[in-house]
Every structure is written in C-alpha cells, then in structure tokens.
Amino acid sequence: MGFLLFGYDQGVMGSLLTLPTFRNTFESIDTTRYPDRATFQGFVIAIYEIGCLAGALSTMYVGDRIGRRKTIFIGCTIMIVGAIIQASSFSVGQLIVGRIVTGVGNGMNTATVPMWQSECAKSKDRGKLVMIQGALITGGICISYWIDFGFFFIKNSSVSWRFPIAFQIIFPLFILPFILRLPESPRWLLKTGDIQEAARVFSSLDEVPVNDPTIVYEVNEISESLEKERNDATNKSKFGLLFIQGETKNFHRTCLAVWSQIMQQITGINLITYYAGTIFENYIGMSPLNSRILAAANGTEYFIASWIAFYTIERFGRRKLMLFGAAGQAFSMAILTGTTWAASPKNTNNSSAGVAAAVFLFIFNTFFAVGWLGMTWLYPAEITPLNIRAASNGLSTAANWSFNFMVVMITPIAFENIDYYTYTIFAVINLLMVPTVYYFYPETAGRSLEEMDKIFELSNTSTPWDVVKIARELPYESQTREQDIEKASHAMVACDVPLCSTMGKEILQAGGNAADAAITVALCIGSINSHSSGIGGGAIILSKRGSDVISIDAREMAPAGAFKDMYEHEGDGEGIGAGDILSKIGGLSIAIPGELAGLYKLFKTHGSGDLSWAKLIEPVIKLNRDGFECSELLEDVIGKQNMILDLIPSIKSNWDFIFNNKGKTLKQGDWIKRTNYANTLELIAQNGYSPNTTFPWKNYDPKYDIVETHGTAHFSIVDKDDNAISFTTTVNLLFGSMIYDPVTGIILNDEMDDFSRPKLSNAFNLTPSIFNFIKPYRRPLSSMAPTIIINNNKTELVIGAAGGSRITSAILQAIVRIVYGGNNLLEAIGFPRMHHQLIPQHVMIENLTMFDQEFVGVREELEGMGHEFVETGPLTAMNGIRRVEEKLQGVCDWWRKRGEADGY
Known part of the structure; x- marks a missing residue:
C-alpha cells in the first residue's frame, strides 16, 4: 500500500499540467501559453523530489532509532498533511510547500518499506515480494492516470485537479490503522537486543515453533553477523560507518546500493512517468483527449508489465533482469530518437512515426518494469549489512530522489532545447549500464542477507569485480538448510x-x-x-x-x-x-x-x-x-x-x-x-x-x-x-x-x-x-x-x-x-x-535454549530448587x-x- 501511494504521487501531476483550470490557477508554470516558463515548471514538479531526498536522509538517523514500523507511520502522517496543503493550494508557493512536505513523507516510506520487507521475507520469497511493491508503484501510476483522465471532463472547476491530488490521502489512511499491528523487522529487533521477540517474529513469519532449529540457526547467524559488523565499526559514527571498508566492505556495498538507485533514475523512466500526457500532446502531436487516453493506457500497460518481474525474479535472478532491462531500454530510446524526429511537426510530421513513437514509449516501460522498476528498491537492502542498512538505504534512496529531481527538472528544458536528441542521451546512458551491472553487481537471488555478508567478506578490496565471481561460485546455504x-x-x-x-x-x-x-x-x-x-x-x-x-x-x-x-x-x-x-x-x-x-x-x-x-x-x-x-x-x-x-x-x-x-x-x-x-x-x-x-x-x-x-x-x-x-x-x-x-x-x-x-x-x-x-x-x-x-x-x-x-x-x-x-x-x-556433571557445580545450558519454551520452564523450575545455570555455546x-x-x-x-x- 505504501508503494501504491508512491506510484500515485509519481503519476498524478503528469496530465494535470495541461488542464485549463490548473493553468489558470498557476499561470507561472503554464508552458502551453508560455513556453519560456518550462524551467520554473520543471522546478515546481521536481521540488517534490527534494522533499523525498530530505525524508530518505532522515531515515539514516531515525530508522534504527524507532524501528521500521514507526518510521512508516510517521511518513504516512506527513504525506496526509502534504496532500491537504497541495489540494487546497491557491498559489504556486503553497503548492511548492505541499509538494515538499508530501515528498518528505514519501522519502521516509520508500527508504524504509523495501528494507522492512527484505528483513522479514525468506530468501526464496524476498524478490517476489519486493517485485509486488514495484508492481504497486505502477498500479498507483495507473490509478492516477485514469483518475486524471476521468476528471479531465469536468470543465471550468478546480475539482478537476484538486480531487486527483487529494485522492492520495486515501492510501495512508488505510495504512495507519494497520501498520503498528504488523510485526517489526526481526533483524532490527536483534540489533536492539530483543532476541526473544525476534525469535517470535521469525517463528510467525516461517510458520514454525519458536524453538525450531531453523529459527535458532537464523538468529545465531544474524547475531554473529552483527558481532562482526560491530567489531568493524569501533568508534565510528552512524554516517561514518558507510565509508569504512574493513572485513565487511561497507563502503563498497554502499557504493553499489547508491549507484543502483542512480541508474534507475538516469534510465529516463520519469521523463515518461511525469510527462507522458505532455509528451503525447506537445511532442508527438496528439489531441488533448487522445493524449490522456494514451497516457492512461500507458500506465495500465506499465502495471501489467510489472508483474512479469514477479514471475521471473527468482527464476532468472537480479542480474539477468537488470541486464535485459538496460539493453531493452537503450534500444527503445534509440528508436524513440528517430520516430519522434519523424513525427515532429517541425520535420516530416509523419503520423505513422508518431504511432511508432507512442508504441516505443510503451515498450520502454515494459523493459523498465521487468528489469529496473522494483529491482533498485530490493537490491540495496539485500547487499548492505544490518548495522548500516537503515543508513545505507536512506543514502541510496536519497540518491534516487536527487537524480529523480535532476531528470524531472531538466526534461522540459531538454525537450525545449534539443528536442528528440533528449532520447539519444538516455539511450547511451542505458547502454553503459549493461557492462556496469555485468562486472560489478553480484547475484543475490536465493541468498540470505547474512550470506551476502559472507560474500563481501571474501571479496578483495582492490578488485571489487571479484565479488561477482564469488557470488557465482559460493554454495547456497539456504539450499543446504532446506534439505x-x-x-x-x-x-x-x-x-x-x-x-x-x-x-x-x-x-x-x-x-x-x-x-x-x-x-x-x-x-x-x-x-x-x-x-x-x-x-x-x-x-x-x-x-x-x-x-x-x-x-x-x-x-x-x-x-x-x-x-x-x-x-x-x-x-x-x-x-x-x-x-x-x-x-x-x-x-x-x-x-x-x-x-x-x-x-x-x-x-x-x-x-x-x-x-x-x-x-x-x-x-x-x-x-x-x-x-x-x-x-x-x-x-x-x-x-x-x-x-x-x-x-x-x-x-x-x-x-x-x-x-x-x-x-x-x-x-x-x-x-x-x-x-x-x-x-x-x-x-x-x-x-x-x-x-x-x-x-x-x-x-x-x-x-x-x-x-x-x-x-x-x-x-x-x-x-x-x-x-x-x-x-x-x-x-x-x-x-x-x-x-x-x-x-x-x-x-x-x-x-x-x-x-x-x-x-x-x-x-x-x-x-x-x-x-x-x-x-x-x-x-x-x-x-x-x-x-x-x-x-x-x-x-x-x-x-x-x-x-x-x-x-x-x-x-x-x-x-x-x-x-x-x-x-x-x-x-x-x-x-x-543442557548438561551437568559432578564438577563444575553448575548446569551448562546452550544459549540457544531461550527459543525453547519447554527448556525455559525446566530451567526456571531447577533454578527454583537452587541449581545454578551457565550459558554456553554449542x-x-x-x-x-x-x-x-x-x-x-x-x-x-x-x-x-x-x-x-x-x-x-
């Protein structure tokens, strides 16, 4: 639901910008009558990303202090306030404030939800669950496009744009009553020292008794991983931990997380998401009605295509989908360069080229939905160690919103100045992403989060590409345990x-x-x-x-x-x-x-x-x-x-x-x-x-x-x-x-x-x-x-x-x-x-016994009789x-x- 809200916010403004009632209320960002105002329009739309950036960065400090659920609760509350400010706007200044506030809440949610999901999910299901989040982004975009389309027919009333903006309040109102009833991240609980509650959460999530050996093993594996991270983190601030290498390779992993989020944005996806209606109307030459129908259809196709990743993410893995997506996106952007040039009224005004351009906007969305939509919300949480996961996710999400701001800001300016060559730039960027993923990004599918810790520990600091080989060759512990x-x-x-x-x-x-x-x-x-x-x-x-x-x-x-x-x-x-x-x-x-x-x-x-x-x-x-x-x-x-x-x-x-x-x-x-x-x-x-x-x-x-x-x-x-x-x-x-x-x-x-x-x-x-x-x-x-x-x-x-x-x-x-x-x-x-012999005069008990309620009861009875217990390892x-x-x-x-x- 949090990512449905995220998607809705992403898409809702795209078709409102050309509505007469919206342009009349905010004349200073009307580019239909005043093309020279494109820069300011880009700024107002993109300022939302600055709020998202601030919200994401705040989780670096808030996320580990109050936990995943409370962070999401606060984020949703802030988004409600921001939506009210936006929907009631009568000036550009108020609209800007509303977009910043909404962005802060969304930034907190987008930095926290994927991390929370990854920390709670089994390794074999983790990818699918986060891909559902990705699909819900497109679901939100789809909903926003169709609501925009429906309210397009309300003439001469500001309801045509106020209601679509206000409608986003529905999503957080649904989230707030339930979020604190859901389980907290068991890995965060272990980090705070609440071992028994973490074991109970794992027990509920895995549907096995709390004293099941798999729960015992998982808790101990995470605890060992945390201990290693703490040893590497001596005398370092929360932010400083991101930049140490040591055995845990924090800096290497943070760089991969940040760059994966940056790559998602520089694919050019938000060129389409934010400006689909505008592109169809102003740059491909379609009528306002047809542009909105196509924008809504594009959002619908985008939503359908996003489910492909749900069925392929665990079968083919993260790397193959990212490589497939980047190559397909490069190809689509290259075709768009030629077709939009031919479709432009300034050139041949070829209607067939216009149709082809529209088709390749759909095709681009498909490649992106399969390879990059949900992937970069999943991947950073999978490769970063627990003690910096909140901080690293906050930083990587902040990078996402920073480059989101850049793309949304420069898109109107780029189209105004270099027109169809805008697509050429994105084609080259997408092409360069292929070798980047191939040589530097290890496969995470089927791995527990603690297995990824081991993979990076085995890698060489001076040759960061060897982590890909290590991930390919190291046996899968999860497969061994499942036997x-x-x-x-x-x-x-x-x-x-x-x-x-x-x-x-x-x-x-x-x-x-x-x-x-x-x-x-x-x-x-x-x-x-x-x-x-x-x-x-x-x-x-x-x-x-x-x-x-x-x-x-x-x-x-x-x-x-x-x-x-x-x-x-x-x-x-x-x-x-x-x-x-x-x-x-x-x-x-x-x-x-x-x-x-x-x-x-x-x-x-x-x-x-x-x-x-x-x-x-x-x-x-x-x-x-x-x-x-x-x-x-x-x-x-x-x-x-x-x-x-x-x-x-x-x-x-x-x-x-x-x-x-x-x-x-x-x-x-x-x-x-x-x-x-x-x-x-x-x-x-x-x-x-x-x-x-x-x-x-x-x-x-x-x-x-x-x-x-x-x-x-x-x-x-x-x-x-x-x-x-x-x-x-x-x-x-x-x-x-x-x-x-x-x-x-x-x-x-x-x-x-x-x-x-x-x-x-x-x-x-x-x-x-x-x-x-x-x-x-x-x-x-x-x-x-x-x-x-x-x-x-x-x-x-x-x-x-x-x-x-x-x-x-x-x-x-x-x-x-x-x-x-x-x-x-x-x-x-x-x-x-447990074990006892004549000397020493105490009962040795494995420190795993806290997960076995029968053992806890036996221990309490024996302690009541005067027996002394000493906890030990296996x-x-x-x-x-x-x-x-x-x-x-x-x-x-x-x-x-x-x-x-x-x-x-």
Missing part, C-alpha cells in the same frame, strides 16, 4: 562431512554393506576433518549385521612405559603446571592409536566380503591426492590452534598442510592436498593393518600451552539389508597432541588426558578416579556412546554425538525427545541441550538415522557442525 531431513528408501549415511556421506553412499551403491561404508567414511572424515578424527586416534564402533550385534572397543591404550604419576615429575613447574600441559600436548600425551585396528576388525567380522580392503580405501586415497576445499569449520579450528603452533616453531614447521601457497593459514575455499597421507593410506590399502606405533624420539619432547576444546566425530549408517553402524571416533582435543608427522601425514591423539591423574581434573573437568588411573595397555574412561535402537530385530534409530563428556547427556536428551516427546529426528538433533554435534514408515530419515547437526546426510 533438513534427508530421506531414502534403501540406505543412508549421516556424518559431519557432506562429501564423506556421499562417499559412503557410493560404497553402498557399489555393493558394499554398512561395515564396508563405515571404513571409507571414517578414513574420509579423518582426512577432511583431521582436527577431530583419524587413524592417529581411537573409536568405539557399534555394528549390527542381521541379528548379530558387536561392539568394537578401538580406543587408544596407554603405552607400556606409562605409569600413574608420570605427569607429576615432568617439567620445570613454571606458569601452568607442566604436568597438566604434558597430558594434553606433545609426545607424552599420545596413547597407542586404535582406530585402524578397529576398522580392520570391523572389515573382517562384519564386512560384506564383496569389496576388498583396498577397494574401500581407494576413494579416500584419491581424495587426498586430488585435494579438497577447506571448510568453514576447518578454517575456524586452524585459526584457534595456530596461535598454539606459534609458540613452538620446531613443531609448526612440520604442519605444512594447514598453510596455503601464499604461506597463510588456510581459509574457507582454499584447496588442500595431503599427498603424504595418501601415500600412507596406499600402504595400508596394499598391506593391511600393521600394529607398528613407533615414531621418532624427538616427537615426544615439546612443551606448550593448553587447548580447551574437543576433537571428536560421529557417523551413522544403515544399508539396504538393515545392517547398521554407529561409529564415534576421536583424537580427543582439537588436532590431538598437536604432533603431526609430515612423513606419514598422521596427526596423533592426546588421549592420555582422558586418564585420571592424582589431584588434577582433565580437560573436561572430570575428577580423578582410582579406577581410571594410568596403567600400561589400559584404555581410558570414555563418554563415547554410539547407539543403535532395535525393535523386533529391525533398526529403528542409529544415533551418536561428538562433544567430550557431554555426549551421553546429549544422546539421552535426543532419545527422550523422540520416544517420549514425539519430536521428529530433525527436532531432536537440532533442539538446544555443547555437542549430533547426527542420526531413523526409520519412519519403512523410509530412512537422516539428519546431521548442520547448525553446529555443517554435517549433511546422503542416501538412496
């Missing part, structure tokens, strides 16, 4: 790494069973997510083949020379206790790896026998030789551990695979090749399992600081014969002991820290136990809990988690949600979790497979670890 529950009829693999899920599925399709696929998947995860698993670590494997169920304890064991007090007498005692360090980092933290032995036992006991040991390892060897992309997760953990490596240059020199070819630590999208690891896997494939665990003595000496985080992975598999695998693997903390052998490419565990040591808790704050003290060949305490639930010998659920001591409580909560809470697998895995990452009505459903913790299931 949510992977469904399959025959078999399913669910793990932390999407590529490994697919690799496991391919083994199953090649005739392998669940155990075969598990070998490939485990080695694949150890290659890509080397920080959390690998043959240098250990595992617990639960395998079901037919009615036979086995558990393989492939955890690490203490070496032969290990003893209970081995960490109490090491180190110089400076700083943090040296013994505490040595159990976590360096050679003395390494336990005898067990994963490879477990995989080989699984192959021998539950393997299909149809695929050889070497055949199962071949895909992983190829993966490491050919290389793979660094993931967002790997970039994050390398960044965390690199500062540890910086403390130990002698160790860091071996970690060649975590650096790119420029010597910088790997970033998302960088290509990784682990040739040495591929060679090791090739030896294992050819020779089978060997228990040799000897490494150079110098690997056992380093001393450095503690890393408080975990390095574990889990995956689940069910094959076509209902065989199942639940497999949890670990190197304990991130990158285990931090010992990386550059010859074999193996990263070794620090599982010795899972043993109890007198007087010291381990990395997960588990208190010492005499039953877990170090002994040669003893396996340490483990919280790994791979789970298979069977009903009547049929696999019902396979589930497991990574997350250290929090694993068991996480799996239990998921099972309780499914069995007793009626949750589906997506809800059980995605919903927030506690565990989980995945699982569930059988529902003979179909397999696979879900991975995409929100916490970017996992993804695959099946067939």
Whole structure:
C-alpha cells in the first residue's frame, strides 16, 4: 500500500499540467501559453523530489532509532498533511510547500518499506515480494492516470485537479490503522537486543515453533553477523560507518546500493512517468483527449508489465533482469530518437512515426518494469549489512530522489532545447549500464542477507569485480538448510562431512554393506576433518549385521612405559603446571592409536566380503591426492590452534598442510592436498593393518600451552539389508597432541588426558578416579556412546554425538525427545541441550535454549530448587538415522557442525 501511494504521487501531476483550470490557477508554470516558463515548471514538479531526498536522509538517523514500523507511520502522517496543503493550494508557493512536505513523507516510506520487507521475507520469497511493491508503484501510476483522465471532463472547476491530488490521502489512511499491528523487522529487533521477540517474529513469519532449529540457526547467524559488523565499526559514527571498508566492505556495498538507485533514475523512466500526457500532446502531436487516453493506457500497460518481474525474479535472478532491462531500454530510446524526429511537426510530421513513437514509449516501460522498476528498491537492502542498512538505504534512496529531481527538472528544458536528441542521451546512458551491472553487481537471488555478508567478506578490496565471481561460485546455504531431513528408501549415511556421506553412499551403491561404508567414511572424515578424527586416534564402533550385534572397543591404550604419576615429575613447574600441559600436548600425551585396528576388525567380522580392503580405501586415497576445499569449520579450528603452533616453531614447521601457497593459514575455499597421507593410506590399502606405533624420539619432547576444546566425530549408517553402524571416533582435543608427522601425514591423539591423574581434573573437568588411573595397555574412561535402537530385530534409530563428556547427556536428551516427546529426528538433533556433571557445580545450558519454551520452564523450575545455570555455546554435534514408515530419515547437526546426510 505504501508503494501504491508512491506510484500515485509519481503519476498524478503528469496530465494535470495541461488542464485549463490548473493553468489558470498557476499561470507561472503554464508552458502551453508560455513556453519560456518550462524551467520554473520543471522546478515546481521536481521540488517534490527534494522533499523525498530530505525524508530518505532522515531515515539514516531515525530508522534504527524507532524501528521500521514507526518510521512508516510517521511518513504516512506527513504525506496526509502534504496532500491537504497541495489540494487546497491557491498559489504556486503553497503548492511548492505541499509538494515538499508530501515528498518528505514519501522519502521516509520508500527508504524504509523495501528494507522492512527484505528483513522479514525468506530468501526464496524476498524478490517476489519486493517485485509486488514495484508492481504497486505502477498500479498507483495507473490509478492516477485514469483518475486524471476521468476528471479531465469536468470543465471550468478546480475539482478537476484538486480531487486527483487529494485522492492520495486515501492510501495512508488505510495504512495507519494497520501498520503498528504488523510485526517489526526481526533483524532490527536483534540489533536492539530483543532476541526473544525476534525469535517470535521469525517463528510467525516461517510458520514454525519458536524453538525450531531453523529459527535458532537464523538468529545465531544474524547475531554473529552483527558481532562482526560491530567489531568493524569501533568508534565510528552512524554516517561514518558507510565509508569504512574493513572485513565487511561497507563502503563498497554502499557504493553499489547508491549507484543502483542512480541508474534507475538516469534510465529516463520519469521523463515518461511525469510527462507522458505532455509528451503525447506537445511532442508527438496528439489531441488533448487522445493524449490522456494514451497516457492512461500507458500506465495500465506499465502495471501489467510489472508483474512479469514477479514471475521471473527468482527464476532468472537480479542480474539477468537488470541486464535485459538496460539493453531493452537503450534500444527503445534509440528508436524513440528517430520516430519522434519523424513525427515532429517541425520535420516530416509523419503520423505513422508518431504511432511508432507512442508504441516505443510503451515498450520502454515494459523493459523498465521487468528489469529496473522494483529491482533498485530490493537490491540495496539485500547487499548492505544490518548495522548500516537503515543508513545505507536512506543514502541510496536519497540518491534516487536527487537524480529523480535532476531528470524531472531538466526534461522540459531538454525537450525545449534539443528536442528528440533528449532520447539519444538516455539511450547511451542505458547502454553503459549493461557492462556496469555485468562486472560489478553480484547475484543475490536465493541468498540470505547474512550470506551476502559472507560474500563481501571474501571479496578483495582492490578488485571489487571479484565479488561477482564469488557470488557465482559460493554454495547456497539456504539450499543446504532446506534439505533438513534427508530421506531414502534403501540406505543412508549421516556424518559431519557432506562429501564423506556421499562417499559412503557410493560404497553402498557399489555393493558394499554398512561395515564396508563405515571404513571409507571414517578414513574420509579423518582426512577432511583431521582436527577431530583419524587413524592417529581411537573409536568405539557399534555394528549390527542381521541379528548379530558387536561392539568394537578401538580406543587408544596407554603405552607400556606409562605409569600413574608420570605427569607429576615432568617439567620445570613454571606458569601452568607442566604436568597438566604434558597430558594434553606433545609426545607424552599420545596413547597407542586404535582406530585402524578397529576398522580392520570391523572389515573382517562384519564386512560384506564383496569389496576388498583396498577397494574401500581407494576413494579416500584419491581424495587426498586430488585435494579438497577447506571448510568453514576447518578454517575456524586452524585459526584457534595456530596461535598454539606459534609458540613452538620446531613443531609448526612440520604442519605444512594447514598453510596455503601464499604461506597463510588456510581459509574457507582454499584447496588442500595431503599427498603424504595418501601415500600412507596406499600402504595400508596394499598391506593391511600393521600394529607398528613407533615414531621418532624427538616427537615426544615439546612443551606448550593448553587447548580447551574437543576433537571428536560421529557417523551413522544403515544399508539396504538393515545392517547398521554407529561409529564415534576421536583424537580427543582439537588436532590431538598437536604432533603431526609430515612423513606419514598422521596427526596423533592426546588421549592420555582422558586418564585420571592424582589431584588434577582433565580437560573436561572430570575428577580423578582410582579406577581410571594410568596403567600400561589400559584404555581410558570414555563418554563415547554410539547407539543403535532395535525393535523386533529391525533398526529403528542409529544415533551418536561428538562433544567430550557431554555426549551421553546429549544422546539421552535426543532419545527422550523422540520416544517420549514425539519430536521428529530433525527436532531432536537440532533442539538446544543442557548438561551437568559432578564438577563444575553448575548446569551448562546452550544459549540457544531461550527459543525453547519447554527448556525455559525446566530451567526456571531447577533454578527454583537452587541449581545454578551457565550459558554456553554449542555443547555437542549430533547426527542420526531413523526409520519412519519403512523410509530412512537422516539428519546431521548442520547448525553446529555443517554435517549433511546422503542416501538412496
């Protein structure tokens, strides 16, 4: 409705300028009898844009202070006042004041409505919804043209022009009672810190419960984006933020937003919108009646054509429509140059040329409606970050109105002085817009607003055109999230790494069973997510083949020379206790790896026998030789551990695979090749399992600081014969002991820290136990809990988690949600979790739990009993497979670890 009002205001004056009653009231802008007054007429009409400019600029300061709805409310109120002033005018001065006031209100609305719409809409619907706004602009123009036409027949009464101007009051009167009942922008609410209200709005907009995992993910993604923007914005004013580059590229994005609005105006569209009736009458030579009929018909066709964009915006994207529109507009303006020259009474006075000129005014409108009408109200809101969105939209909208003023102001003057060559200028401008869009404007279709933040963060400041390539090549997160529950009829693999899920599925399709696929998947995860698993670590494997169920304890064991007090007498005692360090980092933290032995036992006991040991390892060897992309997760953990490596240059020199070819630590999208690891896997494939665990003595000496985080992975598999695998693997903390052998490419565990040591808790704050003290060949305490639930010998659920001591409580909560809470697998895995152990004496609760009203109630009850809660980030990452009505459903913790299931 706000943009229907905008369109009406744009079009209403065009046919009033030549009405006798209007010219008699405002003689100083009558160009029919006084052509030399064209400049002043242009000024009076264009002064509206100055008001719009002021209104748009005001939102830079008002928009984020009072919110989107209140800004629109104020804008509509101001427009009502302006319309009353205009409709009651008896002098040009009063008309000018009225147009300025109306413009201020419209400027506030046009800067705010598209931003509000974009912030509330789903990425797949955002373009369509804003295209409806564009269509409503033309709807308003269409209404204004037909009302002007209808009142043209009222002779000798100022009602013929006062009513069309006053009629615009109807639109804001409709908006005002409803606007404050509509939801506020959830992104603005997050910016102001109102997280729970933002979650409720997202819940209403997406029609899902407030504690749905997709809501949790979206709120966290926006919060992370806001945090980055705040870090870039230190000590900057609201206006100053627009001009910083930094990681968020604010200036680059503001320039694109501003220039897109400028390009919309310099297409020449308002040459037609404001002066259609005048052009038909004075420059193509039609009668007053025919000119008004054609102007109204032009507005109607414009309105119909604007709906084309609604159906094509998400299918073809923003760029293609802008390119199509600009090229078509250039062609139309070029034809108009020739046809208006031929139609002019000064030249050939060719009536056929006049008809052709009229037709190409219609054609120009069509191209503009498809490519540029709604696009520039959508695009700036899509590419600017949240913390400057209001300011940037205000500035870009102000640019729109500035150039709108310029075009409307110079159009009468241009026609008066260079006549039909006016069209030539616009033809050239439109032609130049084609390469501008092609080289500088990235595609935004299908992207969340936060995805656009990431695209610009990855771009190079000195080469602004590379953002187009990045947008073209970066995977769509929204498409990944929409997969949510992977469904399959025959078999399913669910793990932390999407590529490994697919690799496991391919083994199953090649005739392998669940155990075969598990070998490939485990080695694949150890290659890509080397920080959390690998043959240098250990595992617990639960395998079901037919009615036979086995558990393989492939955890690490203490070496032969290990003893209970081995960490109490090491180190110089400076700083943090040296013994505490040595159990976590360096050679003395390494336990005898067990994963490879477990995989080989699984192959021998539950393997299909149809695929050889070497055949199962071949895909992983190829993966490491050919290389793979660094993931967002790997970039994050390398960044965390690199500062540890910086403390130990002698160790860091071996970690060649975590650096790119420029010597910088790997970033998302960088290509990784682990040739040495591929060679090791090739030896294992050819020779089978060997228990040799000897490494150079110098690997056992380093001393450095503690890393408080975990390095574990889990995956689940069910094959076509209902065989199942639940497999949890670990190197304990991130990158285990931090010992990386550059010859074999193996990263070794620090599982010795899972043993109890007198007087010291381990990395997960588990208190010492005499039953877990170090002994040669003893396996340490483990919280790994791979789970298979069977009903009547049929696999019902396979589930497991990574997350250290929090694993068991996480799996239990998921099972309780499914069995007793009626949750589906997506809800059980995605919903927030809590955890408690003896020490520390508080309950850890994920800070996502504010979205789960059940959790809020449980927390309040427990706090009433005296329990203390500490909010934390994600506690565990989980995945699982569930059988529902003979179909397999696979879900991975995409929100916490970017996992993804695959099946067939």
